[in-house]
Amino acid sequence: MTILERANQLLSENKLKEAEFHFKSALEADPNQGEALFGLGRIAIRLEKYPQAVYLLQKACQRLPKVLDPLFALADAFDGLEKRSDAYEVLHYCTKIAPHNGESFYRLALHHLTYGYIKKAKQALLNGLGCPDHPVTPYIYYELSQLKGNNVTSKQIAHMHTLLSASRSTQAKVVLHYSLAKSYHNSGDKTQAFAHYRLANEMQYTLCTPLGEGFEQYINTLIAQFSTTFIAEQQDTLKASFIPVFIVGMPRTGSTLLEQMLCQHPSIASLGENDVISAKLMAYLGAVNEAPFPQCMANTNTDIRNRLRQMYVDELTKHQLAHRVVINKLPANFQALGAIQTLMPNAVFIDLRRNFQPMAWSVFCHYFGANEPFFCHMDTLARYYEGYDNLMQHWRDTLGENLITIHYEQLVQEPEQSLRKIFSKLELSYTQQCLRYFESHHAVTTLSRHQVREPVYKDANKAYKEYEQAFSECFSRSVKTRPVHPETDPAALGDE
Numbered sequence: 001m002t003i004l005e006r007a008n009q010l011l012s013e014n015k016l017k018e019a020e021f022h023f024k025s026a027l028e029a030d031p032n033q034g035e036a037l038f039g040l041g042r043i044a045i046r047l048e049k050y051p052q053a054v055y056l057l058q059k060a061c062q063r064l065p066k067v068l069d070p071l072f073a074l075a076d077a078f079d080g081l082e083k084r085s086d087a088y089e090v091l092h093y094c095t096k097i098a099p100h101n102g103e104s105f106y107r108l109a110l111h112h113l114t115y116g117y118i119k120k121a122k123q124a125l126l127n128g129l130g131c132p133d134h135p136v137t138p139y140i141y142y143e144l145s146q147l148k149g150n151n152v153t154s155k156q157i158a159h160m161h162t163l164l165s166a167s168r169s170t171q172a173k174v175v176l177h178y179s180l181a182k183s184y185h186n187s188g189d190k191t192q193a194f195a196h197y198r199l200a201n202e203m204q205y206t207l208c209t210p211l212g213e214g215f216e217q218y219i220n221t222l223i224a225q226f227s228t229t230f231i232a233e234q235q236d237t238l239k240a241s242f243i244p245v246f247i248v249g250m251p252r253t254g255s256t257l258l259e260q261m262l263c264q265h266p267s268i269a270s271l272g273e274n275d276v277i278s279a280k281l282m283a284y285l286g287a288v289n290e291a292p293f294p295q296c297m298a299n300t301n302t303d304i305r306n307r308l309r310q311m312y313v314d315e316l317t318k319h320q321l322a323h324r325v326v327i328n329k330l331p332a333n334f335q336a337l338g339a340i341q342t343l344m345p346n347a348v349f350i351d352l353r354r355n356f357q358p359m360a361w362s363v364f365c366h367y368f369g370a371n372e373p374f375f376c377h378m379d380t381l382a383r384y385y386e387g388y389d390n391l392m393q394h395w396r397d398t399l400g401e402n403l404i405t406i407h408y409e410q411l412v413q414e415p416e417q418s419l420r421k422i423f424s425k426l427e428l429s430y431t432q433q434c435l436r437y438f439e440s441h442h443a444v445t446t447l448s449r450h451q452v453r454e455p456v457y458k459d460a461n462k463a464y465k466e467y468e469q470a471f472s473e474c475f476s477r478s479v480k481t482r483p484v485h486p487e488t489d490p491a492a493l494g495d496e
Contacts, residue, residue, distance in 0.1 A: 004035050016043050034063030038070045045073065048318065050080035066097050072107060082320065084115060084443070095127070102131035106140050113143065116441045116453045122147055129156070138163060138175040142367060145182035146450045152183040174204045178367040185365075194470050197365050201474075204367075204376040211373050211380045219387040223394045225294040226338025231398060234342035236302050243426060244312070244347045245327045248334035250388055251375070252362035253354040254408040255329045256448035257456070260437040261419060262327060267428055270327040273446060276315045277328070277336050281308045281343075297339055308343050325426055334388055337395045337403075347402060348425055351392055354408035354461075356385060356479055361464030361471060366447050378474040385479060401425075412458050 001009075007022035023039040030036075037060035044053035057074040064070050071094050078087035091111050094104040105128030112121035121143070128140045141160055144151050157180065164176045177200035185193035245262075247255045262268050282293045285308060289296040300308075316326055333340070340347050360381055368375040374384040396403055404425055411418045415435060423430045438453050451457065464471055 003029075004033075004039075007036070007039055011039060011042060014046075016046060019043060032063055034060050034067075034070070037063065038073065041070070041073055041077070045077055045080065048080065050077050053077035054081065068094055068098055068101065068104065072103075075107065075111070079111075082443075084111075087111060095124075100131050102128040102134040102140060103136045104128075105131065106136045106143075109140070109143060113449050114443050114445055116438075116444070116449075118147065118450070118453055122151065133163065135169070135172065138167075138172045138179060141179040142175050142182075145179045145186070148450070148454065150183075150186040152179075152186070154187075157183055157187075170203060170207060174200050174207070175367060177203060178365075181365065190466055194467050198474070200367070201364060201376040201378075204371060205373060207371040208373040208376065210377075211383060215383065215387055219391050222294055222335060222338065222391060225297065226341075226394075226398065228398045231338055231341050234297070234300060234305070235345045236305055238309075238345060240344070240346045242316070242323065243325045244340075244344050245325055245350065245426070246333050246337070246340060246347060247327060247329040247331075247350045247352055248337065249331050249352040250354065250359055250385060251331055251368070252359050252366065252447075253331070253352045254411055255331060255352055256444060256446045256452050257437075258350070258352060258406065258411060258418075259327055259329045260440065260442060260444065260452050261415065261434045262325075262422065263442055264433045264437050264440060265325075265423075265428060265431055267324040268327065268426075269321045269323040269325070270329065270442075271315065271319060271321070272328075272443070273330045274315065274328050275330055275332075276312060277330075277333055277340065280315070281311055282336070282339065284308070284311065293336075294339065297342070300342075305343055312343070325428070334392060334395075337399060341399055341402065349395070349399060349403045350422065351395075351403060351405045352408065352411075353405060356382075357468075357471075358461040358464050359408075360385075361467070362460070364471065364474065368447070379477050382475065382477060382479045409461060412456050412460065415456060 003022050003026050007019050007026065010016075010019035010022060020040065020043050023036045023043070026033050026036040027040070037056050041053050041056035041060055044050070044056055054074065054077045057070055057077055060070040061067075061074060071090055075087040075090040075094075078084075078090065088108075088111055091104070091108040094101075095108055098104045105124045109121045109124035109128065112118070112124060125140050125144045129137070129144070138160075141152065141156070160176050160180050160183070164173060164180070167173050167176070177196045181193045181196035181200060184190075184196060245268075247258060249255065259270050259272075263270050278293070282296065285300070285304065286292055286296045288304065289299050291298070316322075334351070337349055340349075360378060363375060363381060364378065373380040375381075396405075404422060406418050406422070416430070419434050420430050435456075438455055444452055
């Protein structure tokens with residue numbers, strides 16, 4: 001094994017320090033070694049050192065002319081610096097030097113989708129399908145199928161079936177089943193659509209680690225750890241320079257829609273679905289206290305909490321966010337609201353809720369890249385929902401007015417009413433521009449990047465009705481929720 005082969009192996013194992021040592025050793029032996037520069041650039045991206053990544057990858061591209069992978073990585077580094085025009089130029093260049101490579105067009109299409117240029121994205125996807133079959137071809141079909149309208153032809157459906165028969169990749173087959181399902185749905189063949197949705201979910205579940213029996217105990221541990229008394233004792237007196245807002249909830253409840261509406265206000269910006277709380281703050285605290293979350297929260301002091309707060313501010317600085325209000329919309333943050341409250345007493349939490357059946361259907365018929373069981377196994381989704389529901393009731397009892405409940409159903413039917421409720425809490429003036437969110441080109445990288453470029457679709461909750469009987473067979477258990485709550489379950493709300 002050569003030194004570069006060993007370096008790449010270490011990088012694939014995420015052993016960054018060891019990989020860096022080997023890449024630097026290769027570079028010392030040959031200063032023009034483009035592969036070593038490429039490796040160091042990828043490490044810089046992993047470490048979120050984007051200026052350094054750009055420098056290294058530009059050098060790598062010079063030494064590896066017309067090699068696509070360093071160019072793709074360079075575009076990613078520019079995206080990390082939020083230099084969208086530079087990223088576009090790199091990706092556009094890739095399509096020129098490799099006009100028969102589907103991945104070049106796929107990456108360009110994703111760039112257009114991220115910033116809301118739907119027509120350009122569609123053309124790039126079609127150009128990609130005009131290239132020879134490539135491992136990325138199933139993903140091109142998936143993105144095309146998600147665009148508004150019936151964009152996939154019967155010939156292309158036949159091609160997907162051919163790819164499905166030939167593929168040896170379970171993940172690729174999952175993507176093809178989702179793509180076929182949506183394509184059949186758009187063409188009006190509901191029987192074939194549901195069959196492929198079900199196959200997609202069943203196949204993806206084989207790639208998942210089942211949700212352990214300890215999940216419910218974990219929720220109970222959070223409830224026990226973060227009592228009203230504990231949270232009060234852990235808080236410091238602060239004069240915050242910004243208001244952190246956390247939109248939490250289940251998947252497919254409209255968090256991207258709400259985020260984009262709010263971000264039309266000049267005083268509001270967003271980190272997107274950022275895992276800094278769990279991946280950095282709680283990981284750091286766990287290492288310091290040698291205990292997992294939430295037990296690691298038991299032994300904190302003002303100095304440690306200041307360090308954690310600074311880590312969060314550093315994340316905002318990295319993304320060049322100096323707004324009065326900064327949103328983090330990672331849904332799974334619902335598990336950490338107690339910890340966040342101790343660190344940021346002025347935080348505002350938005351519990352974005354959606355009726356279970358339409359929410360579950362939306363999860364069922366969308367492909368999530370992460371192989372998590374609650375994305376593709378409806379009984380597991382029901383368990384996850386019950387845990388979320390129980391924990392949110394606890395947060396409602398302990399966090400008081402810092403927690404706002406917003407319903408997807410109300411948000412799409414009467415958006416101004418829901419938005420005014422939030423703006424009142426943030427002490428900001430409501431602006432009608434919030435309802436023109438679909439005209440903006442803010443970056444959106446979530447599954448909703450297609451829908452959020454359109455005006456509010458008020459009938460989304462009716463979508464599962466066409467499949468209601470068949471979909472009910474995907475559950476072997478009923479969903480248990482707490483008794484009806486006057487705020488979280490208004491009697492006026494229904495599936496429609």
